[in-house]
Amino acid sequence: MxxxxxxxxxxxxxxxxxxxxxxxxxxxxxxxxxxxxxxxxxxxxxxxxxxxxxxxxxxxxxxxxxxxxxxxxxxxxxxxxxxxxxxxxxxxxxxxxxxxxxxxxxxxxxxxxxxxxxxxxxxxxxxxxxxxxxxxxxxxxxxxxxxxxxxxxxxxxxxxxxxxxxxxxxxxxxxxxxxxxxxxxxxxxxxxxxxxxxxxxxxxxxxxxxxxxxxxxxxxxxxxxxxxxxxxxxxxxxxxxxxxxxxxxxxxxxxxLEHMADERTRVAALRDRLEQGVLQRIGNCFVTGDPENRLPNTANVVFEYVEGEAILTNMNREGLAASSGSACTSGSMEPSHVLRAMDVPYTAALGAIRFSLSRENGDADVDRVLEVLPGIIGKLREMSPFWRERENHAANPSYA
Ligand SMILES: Cc1ncc(COP(=O)(O)O)c(C=O)c1O
The missing domain is CATH 3.40.640.10 (Type I PLP-dependent aspartate aminotransferase-like (Major domain))
Structure with missing residues (x-):
């Protein structure tokens, strides 16, 4: 099923x-x-x-x-x-x-x-x-x-x-x-x-x-x-x-109003588990935003050496819906103005994914992301010349 x-x-x-x-x-x-x-x-x-x-x-x-x-x-x-x-x-x-x-x-x-x-x-x-x-x-x-x-x-x-x-x-x-x-x-x-x-x-x-x-x-x-x-x-x-x-x-x-107090803590805990799980399982990624003052439901994660749109397409195939801040302007991808204003480097900002939860999400949703996402990022990075270049360099520092 x-x-x-x-x-x-x-x-x-x-x-x-x-x-x-x-x-x-x-x-x-x-x-x-x-x-x-x-x-x-x-x-x-x-x-x-x-x-x-x-x-x-x-x-x-x-x-x-x-x-x-x-x-x-x-x-x-x-x-x-x-x-x-x-x-x-x-x-x-x-x-x-x-x-x-x-x-x-x-x-x-x-x-x-x-x-x-x-x-x-x-x-x-x-x-x-x-x-x-x-x-x-x-x-x-x-x-x-x-x-x-x-x-x-x-x-x-x-x-x-x-x-x-x-x-x-x-x-x-x-x-x-x-x-x-x-x-x-x-x-x-x-x-x-x-x-x-x-x-x-x-x-x-x-x-x-x-x-x-x-x-x-x-x-x-x-x-x-x-x-x-x-x-x-x-x-x-x-x-x-x-x-x-x-x-x-x-x-x-x-x-x-009725749900707010409970849901704020429950949704924030789900969001934190999602973030921690992603950071533990996937290298070269980081969370953006102010860790001290943030909405309880939002996690914006930048995956280096991959394009957000490609991640979303692959997630979509697996039945996972999130969003990227990038926008298609005149035929090419432009990173989000928000991440650019935060000085996230241009190419890294193209790999941003926003996960935004609500009171309708549960543990199974987070489990599914953690099960599927590492494979998607790994596969996309294998196809990325920048990633391969980086891997080659790490394996052989004299490699130019
Ligand atoms: C911060 C913010 N302001 C304004 C809007 C626009 O609201 P609406 O879709 O109701 O016009 C949005 C919707 O994405 C939003 O996130």
Missing amino acids: EPAPVYLDNNATTRCDPAAVEAMLPYFSEQFGNASSTHMFGAEVGAAVSRARKQLQGLLGAKFDHEIVYTSGGTEADNMALLSALETQEGRDEIVTSAVEHPAILNLADHLEKTGRAKVRLIGVDSRGRLDMEAYRQALGPKTAIVSIMWANNETGTIFPVEELAALAHEAGALFHTDAVQAVGKVPVNLAESAVDMLSLSGHKLHGPKGIGALYVRKGIRVRPLIRGGHQERGRRGGTENAPAIVGLGKAAELA
């Missing part, structure tokens, strides 16, 4: 929890009304949308449920935060962000700079992916409209000191936004006690549905809608509410 496929790509997306799917179903059929309608068809839907907002408020530890604005996902929330700040922060046109953000921030910032709408100050990171605090302090100033630094990095799992960063941003009179798409549901968030002004999250990263997310906007912070239209979301986001997805997101938030 073929072994069951193993999914270790939960930072790309998670399976929607069956309980969230079940909660959503009535809102496609019996409860089809428009959440904004005041008649009986809309009333229950409107109430469901409000209940979901409370569930999300619980997960975020926010003071008020109306601090949450539903969006179509993390990308829209990120876009809304930056564009809104440029409009509301009169006389300020600079964005301070990091070199390791998700493209939802980096590509927007780049576009704003190229079209002359903002000046972007990109802050670098060290070899563990930690922000260069000195450069950060220096970048802040009277022109800074907004700082956007992610809560946790999607490739390495490195967690950023958002409270300290937010306090420094405020000293400069800037707003502080964090892309917490990879953090919400995995690590505790308590916005009532936080200096964060805006925070983005996404349903499909926490066992909720795709195409739904939210921007948290602290009470008192002015925002401008990104999507203009009707008066939904208190005029902050036009468009009929996606009630089924909102209900699914609410349920996913409730479940994440």
Whole structure:
């Protein structure tokens, strides 16, 4: 019998929890009304949308449920935060962000700079992916409209000191936004006690549905809608509410909160066993990211002398799904911008594999990786001229 496929790509997306799917179903059929309608068809839907907002408020530890604005996902929330700040922060046109953000921030910032709408100050990171605090302090100033630094990095799992960063941003009179798409549901968030002004999250990263997310906007912070239209979301986001997805997101938030304490330790232990097992069984590989401040579910391992894409193809044949940070640009492979910012050498960075776990993974999944991966890496290295060169050199140091 073929072994069951193993999914270790939960930072790309998670399976929607069956309980969230079940909660959503009535809102496609019996409860089809428009959440904004005041008649009986809309009333229950409107109430469901409000209940979901409370569930999300619980997960975020926010003071008020109306601090949450539903969006179509993390990308829209990120876009809304930056564009809104440029409009509301009169006389300020600079964005301070990091070199390791998700493209939802980096590509927007780049576009704003190229079209002359903002000046972007990109802050670098060290070899563990930690922000260069000195450069950060220096970048802040009277022109800074907004700082956007992610809560946790999607490739390495490195967690950023958002409270300290937010306090420094405020000293400069800037707003502080964090892309917490990879953090919400995995690590505790308590916005009532936080200096964060805006925070983005996404349903499909926490066992909720795709195409739904939210921007948290602290009470008192002015925002401008990104999507203009009707008066939904208190005029902050036009468009009929996606009630089924909102209900699914609410349920996913409730479940994440319920499972968080247990799952954080259990998933972190699985991740650590996976990492240790790989390092013990396979030579010339290393783990990236900040070992002290990392998401519990993420392991990014660089395998030298092999290409990540080839590893993934071979893993896929064995029923194992993970991801590499490399991207195909103009026909050739480009290593991840995150690993490059961390100064991982170009060729080594091409061999990075991200394993991202979730509460749905168990010991058998880790066992399967440890059983299969050493053979895959060994086979690929035998085919690599660089590896053979290295082996020849080790066997015969005078070999040139
Ligand atoms: C850090 C981060 N920000 C933003 C996004 C985009 O979220 P969405 O897919 O909901 O638009 C992702 C998704 O990969 C992410 O990892």
